[in-house]
Amino acid sequence: MWSSCLVFLGAVALSLGISAALLATQGRPPLRAMLLFFDGAFGSRWALEDCLLKAIPIFLCSLGVGISFRLQIWNIGAEGQFALGAVGATWVALNFPGLPAPLLIPAMMAAAMVAGALWGLIPALLKIRLGVNEIIVTLMLNYIGILFLEYLVYGPWKDPRSFGFPMTPQFPDSAIVGTIGTTSINWGILLCLVLAVAMFVFYGYSRRGYELRACGDNVRAAGYAALPYSGLIVLVMMVGGTLAGWAGFLEASANMNRLQPTIVVGYGYTAIVVAWLARLNPFTIGVASFLLAGLRVGVENLQLELKVPAAFGSIMEGLILLTVLAGGLFVHYRVTLRRSA
């Protein structure tokens, strides 16, 4: 346990070092950049609130992909399921604007759930019926789902008063998930807490959760034990789609108050990094979501202060994942030095 923490910290430090070196190659002061990065991410109340706010969709998506990784099913489709969830919720908000909030919000959640889960069901069915590789199908569905969202906001759902910008009209107040007190954090964080506990109970104390862990550890043995592997694939993909869909619903409702293409910012891919780093445990996923949200907020500060392109965040994410992966060697094996004969 301690060794894995140590390796993790070492890997992150190495990634930060390489990232700082990259900045230096472009003539930006590396030390000052790192200070700005950490200060921007965690240095003020406003920054911490922003981290929590961004952690919400990342957490939901990674809880969703984490459950399928547990089964060794590579669901890379959170990004598309997120887009579809936002589309589903928006459809309800635009078509039933007269409903009061206690009806409209649950209806939007239900629509986001259906849309996201269906988007997850397609690769699941193709996988269990024909053995089609789920990695590629989920990825292709990401592209298709995002293009579908763009089609809607550029076409049939475009606000006639948006001066040509691709966006839907603003949602009615009853379709907007509010913020908590005087903070900028929305009530979606409560949903995250409830789901984290639910997932913990599901993994640890339910029959399906046990079957899931058994199948994930050894698919062939699970087959001999007559565990419902195919059914579990459908379950994890639909749950994953639901969670990512809810992330899309929250972003559209609480943050954008409408649907527009800028809602898709790669949370679904960050979620994969988070789920893997957090070893697929709901509570560590929460911590990792917060840290990776902090990475995004910190990079935004670098963008502002040093004109660093936003893509710097992806570089850091990729580096962290690669170094942690490589560091796994020191956790899983005992490395000895030997003189070659």
Added chain:
Amino acid sequence: MNTEIVFSLLAAAIQSGTPILYATLGEIITEKSGILNLGVEGIMIVGALAAFLTAKVTGNPVAGFLAGGAIGMMLAGVHGLVCLGFQGNQVVSGLALTILGTGLANYFGTPFIGQAAPGFTAVAIPGFSAIPGLGTVFFSHDPLIYFSFALPPLLWAFLNHTRWGLGLRAAGEHPEAALAAGLNVTGYRWTGVLAGGFLMGLGGAYLSLAYTHLWTNGLTAGRGWIAVALVIFAFWRPGRAVLGAYLFGGVVAFQFRLQAMGTHLPSSLLLMLPYALTVGVLVFSCWKKRGDEAPAALGVNVEPAE
């Protein structure tokens, strides 16, 4: 008049299929050695940027093309280091490489958006290009396409008719048996990863040097992932990779023609075509063969010795 349109469409299919062909061949040799590299998308886009920048600075497109391959090889080397050196999970390492590569390309490429670099243009082959039909389709392209014509037969001959090709396939089918037979499995796997990365980088280089001739972020637009899918469609055979790549090129070319002709179909829906087709061909190939042709030890790391 109609035949002319068909011939020019077929020529365009080859043109837009070529970057995918390079990348698919690269993934085939990588996977044949038993390593799954899902970083193709990231490797291609970094290759495209390196090629673009090198051509821009040196003024020499050939140097750019080779730089694309070299940087592709380096990034694939990162994958090799994580998977072969550190026993990391191949799926996650590949995904991380795609995230990293996309980030690198956008980070270093953003200042150059919209700028042009010296690239390759069509060179009609004297005599052959005058053949009606065939001349338009096959013999009026840029040099990189002629070069790509030679690759599938070469790769096929290497994999199936050389000692090294046999060793590489053994490393992918049954590494333990290959080890027991005294083969250097790790060496063969490194060869597959690096050679594959070189080809993926060339595919990216084709995009910026011969296809668009200028830099935009997100130039690859999922072509790397399509290449990964085409390897399955091709049953890991270089010959069928040609078929798949040109099929995709045809769809991309067709969709651009439709847009240029001013169709009423929204462009977002048209842009879905290649991705939907990818799912389609995957379903088709799994339905036909259920993926039995995959190297048996694909994606499985070889446990280090005591």
